[in-house]
Amino acid sequence: MTNINLKGFMIRKGRAATPQSLKAADGQKRNHAGGFVYVISDLERVKRFLILGSDTGFYASGAQLTKDNAKAVIRVAESAQHRELVDVIVETSVAGRAPKQDPALFALAIAASFGEVEDRAYALAQLPKVARTATALFGFLTYVQGFRGWGRALARAVAAWYTEKSVDQVAYQAVKYRQRDGWTHRDVFRKAHPRLVEPGFTGLGEWILRGDAGEAPGIVQGFEAARFASASELPGLIREHGLTWEMVPTEALNDREVWEALLEGNVPLGALIRQLPRLTRIGVLEPMSEATEMIAARLVDVEALRKARIHPLNVLVALRTYAQGHSMEGKSTWEPNPRIVDALDEAFYRSFGTVEPAGKRTLIALDVSGSMTFTRVAGVPLTPREASAGLALVLAATEPMTHVVAFTGGVQVYRPPGARRVRPVGRSGAAAALTQLAITPRMRLDAAIQEVSDLPFGPTDCSLPMLYAAERGLEVDTFVVITDNETWAGAMHPHQALAKYRAEMGIDAKLIVLATLASKFSIADPNDAGMLDISGFDAAVPALVTEFSRGL
Structure with missing residues (x-):
C-alpha cells in the first residue's frame, strides 16, 4: 500500500465549505457519530434493511437499529407505498440480493399486519414467493x-x-425442514387447517399429525427407515428415496460412503458450500479426485450460482473459513484442498453475475475506521471492513480503470496541510487522511482482505477522495465510497467537495455511496441526480454501479 501525499492541498477562499460537524444543507441531521449527513426516505431505508439486516453498529445497538427499521417498515406499510413495499420485499428475496432471508420475512410480516385490508391481503398472497422453504415459513410465522x-x-x-x-413437494418440505423457532408442521396444520384433497395427501397428513407413515409418500418412508438403519444400509436408502443430508441421522454424516451417495443426487449448492470442510475432513475431497473436480465445476457454474441464489458474502465467508483450515471456534480442522480454494475464489466473482463494464474512470474509497470493524455484515461472520475489501476487488475487476484508496489516520499517513488533529468528545486525536491500496483485479480475495486489515484507524473524511483527485488532477468519472455513513471529520461536506471537483476539473463526476449499515443516514445529497445511495452488499452492486456510471 502507498501513502498518498496531499501536500499543497488547500480549499480555495470563497469556495463554499462547511465542516462536517456543522449543518450544511436543509434535510441534514446529526448522525450517531456527531457529523451532519442526509436522511434517506423510509422506503430507501427499508431497502437497506432488506440487504443489510440490523446487526449492532459501533454507534448504535442492534436492538435499536431493528426497532428503528421496524418503525420505518410500518410507516411505509401504512402509507400509499404499501404495495411498492411488498414488491421490493419480493424482488429482493427472489433475486437473492441479500445474504439472509430473515429481514425479508420480518418486513413481509409487517406488511401483512399493517395497512388497508386489501393491502394486507396482497402481502399475504406473496408469501410463497418469499417463504420458499418450510424453514422460511416458520420464520415468517414467528x-x-x-x-x-x-x-x-x-x-x-x-x-x-x-x-x-x-404432494411430493409438501412431503419433501415436511421431511427436510422439520422444525424452526419452536414450530413444526403439525403446529402449522393445527393453526391453518389446510385441506389436502389431492390423492396421497391423506397419508402425508396422517404422518404429519399423528406420526403414522404407513400411507405416506416414499420419501417419508425412506426418512423413517433411515432413522433406524445401519451405516451400511444408509447409502442404499439415500439412492432409492432421494434423501438429502438433512434427512440422514446426524451421526452418519461423518461417513464417507454416505456422502458419496448423497453427492450422486442433487445436493443443493448452498448446502454443498457449507459442507465443504466436512467433505474434506472425511476424505471425499481428495486431491485430483473425481468428487473434487465435480464439486469445483459446480462452484464456478454461473447459472447454478444464480438459480441457487448464492450470495457473494456467503461465498466470501465459506472461502475464508475453508482456506484457514479450521472452524471459527476451532473445534474441527481439515487440510484445505487448493483446487476447492481456487474454485471458491472464482465463485465469489461469478456470484455477482456477468456485468458489462461502463468503461468509466472510477476511484474507490474504503472506510476502514473503527466503526467498520465493530460489527458483522448482514448477519454473516464478516466485518464491514473485510467485506468492503472484497467488494472493492470485484469493482476493480469490473472496470478497467480504477484507483483504490482507504480513509486512514496516524502520523505516518500523509494528510492535507492544515488538517488539524481534532479531538471531539470520545474521539482519538488522529487526523483524517487517505492511503492508496494495492488492490488490483489480479489479487486474490484473501490478499485483498489482508491489504486492509492492518491499516491505522482514523476519522473518516468522505470529502477527501474528491479533494485528492482535484489536487492531483486525476480525471475521475465516478467516485465510489464504501462507508457506514457514521462520519464526522473534515472541513468540507462530501457534496461540497464533489461540486468543487466538478467545477475545477470540468467533469460531471458522479458519487455512489455504498452503505454498510442499515441506518437512515447518507452522505449523498438526494437532490443531486449525480449521486446514488445503495446498500453496499447487495448482490446487484456491480451492475448498479456500472449502470449509474453510464448514466442509465
Whole structure:
C-alpha cells in the first residue's frame, strides 16, 4: 500500500465549505457519530434493511437499529407505498440480493399486519414467493405473530402455502425442514387447517399429525427407515428415496460412503458450500479426485450460482473459513484442498453475475475506521471492513480503470496541510487522511482482505477522495465510497467537495455511496441526480454501479 501525499492541498477562499460537524444543507441531521449527513426516505431505508439486516453498529445497538427499521417498515406499510413495499420485499428475496432471508420475512410480516385490508391481503398472497422453504415459513410465522393474531386471512394464506404444492413437494418440505423457532408442521396444520384433497395427501397428513407413515409418500418412508438403519444400509436408502443430508441421522454424516451417495443426487449448492470442510475432513475431497473436480465445476457454474441464489458474502465467508483450515471456534480442522480454494475464489466473482463494464474512470474509497470493524455484515461472520475489501476487488475487476484508496489516520499517513488533529468528545486525536491500496483485479480475495486489515484507524473524511483527485488532477468519472455513513471529520461536506471537483476539473463526476449499515443516514445529497445511495452488499452492486456510471 502507498501513502498518498496531499501536500499543497488547500480549499480555495470563497469556495463554499462547511465542516462536517456543522449543518450544511436543509434535510441534514446529526448522525450517531456527531457529523451532519442526509436522511434517506423510509422506503430507501427499508431497502437497506432488506440487504443489510440490523446487526449492532459501533454507534448504535442492534436492538435499536431493528426497532428503528421496524418503525420505518410500518410507516411505509401504512402509507400509499404499501404495495411498492411488498414488491421490493419480493424482488429482493427472489433475486437473492441479500445474504439472509430473515429481514425479508420480518418486513413481509409487517406488511401483512399493517395497512388497508386489501393491502394486507396482497402481502399475504406473496408469501410463497418469499417463504420458499418450510424453514422460511416458520420464520415468517414467528415474526407475524408479534404483529397480529391468527385471523382467517392469515390462516388461508398459510394453508395455501401447502395446498398449492403437489404432494411430493409438501412431503419433501415436511421431511427436510422439520422444525424452526419452536414450530413444526403439525403446529402449522393445527393453526391453518389446510385441506389436502389431492390423492396421497391423506397419508402425508396422517404422518404429519399423528406420526403414522404407513400411507405416506416414499420419501417419508425412506426418512423413517433411515432413522433406524445401519451405516451400511444408509447409502442404499439415500439412492432409492432421494434423501438429502438433512434427512440422514446426524451421526452418519461423518461417513464417507454416505456422502458419496448423497453427492450422486442433487445436493443443493448452498448446502454443498457449507459442507465443504466436512467433505474434506472425511476424505471425499481428495486431491485430483473425481468428487473434487465435480464439486469445483459446480462452484464456478454461473447459472447454478444464480438459480441457487448464492450470495457473494456467503461465498466470501465459506472461502475464508475453508482456506484457514479450521472452524471459527476451532473445534474441527481439515487440510484445505487448493483446487476447492481456487474454485471458491472464482465463485465469489461469478456470484455477482456477468456485468458489462461502463468503461468509466472510477476511484474507490474504503472506510476502514473503527466503526467498520465493530460489527458483522448482514448477519454473516464478516466485518464491514473485510467485506468492503472484497467488494472493492470485484469493482476493480469490473472496470478497467480504477484507483483504490482507504480513509486512514496516524502520523505516518500523509494528510492535507492544515488538517488539524481534532479531538471531539470520545474521539482519538488522529487526523483524517487517505492511503492508496494495492488492490488490483489480479489479487486474490484473501490478499485483498489482508491489504486492509492492518491499516491505522482514523476519522473518516468522505470529502477527501474528491479533494485528492482535484489536487492531483486525476480525471475521475465516478467516485465510489464504501462507508457506514457514521462520519464526522473534515472541513468540507462530501457534496461540497464533489461540486468543487466538478467545477475545477470540468467533469460531471458522479458519487455512489455504498452503505454498510442499515441506518437512515447518507452522505449523498438526494437532490443531486449525480449521486446514488445503495446498500453496499447487495448482490446487484456491480451492475448498479456500472449502470449509474453510464448514466442509465
